[in-house]
Amino acid sequence: MKFVLPCALALSVLSAQPATAETYPTKPIRWVLGFAPAGAPDAIARVVSQQLSVQMGQPVVLDNRPGANGILGADIVAKANPDGHTLLVTSASFAVNPSVYRKLPFDPLRSFAPVTNLCSSPGMLLLVNASSPVQTVQQLIDLAKKAGGAMSYGSSGVGNATHLAGALFNARTGTRLTHVPYKGGGPVTTALLANEIQVMFTNPATIISQVKTGRVRPLAYNAPARAALLPDVPTLAEAGVAGMEMDPGWYGVFAPAGTPPVVISRLHQDIRAVLSNTAVRERLTALGTEPVGNPPAEFRAFVQRAIERAAALVRIAGIEPE
Numbered sequence: 001m002k003f004v005l006p007c008a009l010a011l012s013v014l015s016a017q018p019a020t021a022e023t024y025p026t027k028p029i030r031w032v033l034g035f036a037p038a039g040a041p042d043a044i045a046r047v048v049s050q051q052l053s054v055q056m057g058q059p060v061v062l063d064n065r066p067g068a069n070g071i072l073g074a075d076i077v078a079k080a081n082p083d084g085h086t087l088l089v090t091s092a093s094f095a096v097n098p099s100v101y102r103k104l105p106f107d108p109l110r111s112f113a114p115v116t117n118l119c120s121s122p123g124m125l126l127l128v129n130a131s132s133p134v135q136t137v138q139q140l141i142d143l144a145k146k147a148g149g150a151m152s153y154g155s156s157g158v159g160n161a162t163h164l165a166g167a168l169f170n171a172r173t174g175t176r177l178t179h180v181p182y183k184g185g186g187p188v189t190t191a192l193l194a195n196e197i198q199v200m201f202t203n204p205a206t207i208i209s210q211v212k213t214g215r216v217r218p219l220a221y222n223a224p225a226r227a228a229l230l231p232d233v234p235t236l237a238e239a240g241v242a243g244m245e246m247d248p249g250w251y252g253v254f255a256p257a258g259t260p261p262v263v264i265s266r267l268h269q270d271i272r273a274v275l276s277n278t279a280v281r282e283r284l285t286a287l288g289t290e291p292v293g294n295p296p297a298e299f300r301a302f303v304q305r306a307i308e309r310a311a312a313l314v315r316i317a318g319i320e321p322e
Contacts, residue, residue: 030063032073034066047287069097073090084255115299116296122248124201128216
């Protein structure tokens with residue numbers, strides 16, 4: 001008994017020690033996604049997490065928690081144990097939410113420890129169902145103006161960048177497309193394919209397979225230059241609609257605030273190594289994204305600027321906070 005008690009005490013003390021780069025991770029890592037499967041965040045997380053599991057020696061398990069434009073998933077992570085085993089993978093909507101929701105259950109900067117930006121997407125595609133008579137952006141504008149508010153566009157949720165793009169399109173063209181929010185890129189794509197909505201903006205990663213099979217028709221791309229994947233699709237500026245360029249889409253990893261810096265550093269290093277993997281880079285490029293992997297401090301500054309820029313676009317688009 002005299003020997004057992006000191007050993008037990010020593011083990012309890014050791015187990016209470018903070019995580020180090022050498023000991024972390026000690027169990028499977030949970031990646032919480034605030035969106036439904038089949039959307040861009042989900043597709044990108046699956047590509048990266050598979051290789052990251054090998055890199056870190058522990059399974060990286062995806063946990064889709066769709067709702068409130070990613071807010072439900074983010075809130076889970078904000079309140080999680082800050083030991084590096086529960087992380088948030090989210091999209092640029094993270095930077096838009098503070099401007100379209102009057103009250104969030106967390107502070108987007110203080111409640112999280114930014115890890116890195118996995119990848120970015122220069123712009124979004126403007127699409128219609130392949131059965132639509134609309135062949136050009138101007139035809140869409142003309143038809144929408146005749147229909148008044150009878151035509152609708154879908155988004156991945158209130159405050160999502162896809163919502164902002166649609167609202168900005170209305171503001172720039174004088175159309176009145178009605179906004180219909182869904183719980184992620186997968187559900188809104190399904191809605192377009194079923195003709196529940198007539199129009200959608202989305203990242204290439206969400207829709208590229210449907211474009212290639214001819215089920216949807218891309219009309220334009222809201223970036224300064226055409227998408228490398230679809231060089232025949234004009235930019236919105238080329239199609240006659242100026243002022244539609246937005247910040248590039250991005251997909252970042254966040255830990256709860258208070259996560260030890262050594263764990264954040266280890267996560268960044270391992271994710272960066274994964275993003276350097278040729279097969280991973282090729283798969284992300286095929287989704288229309290560009291791997292990034294910037295350092296935590298740089299990513300934090302990037303997110304802060306993105307929040308400020310999103311607020312300006314929300315005002316221009318005339319979106320009223322909920």
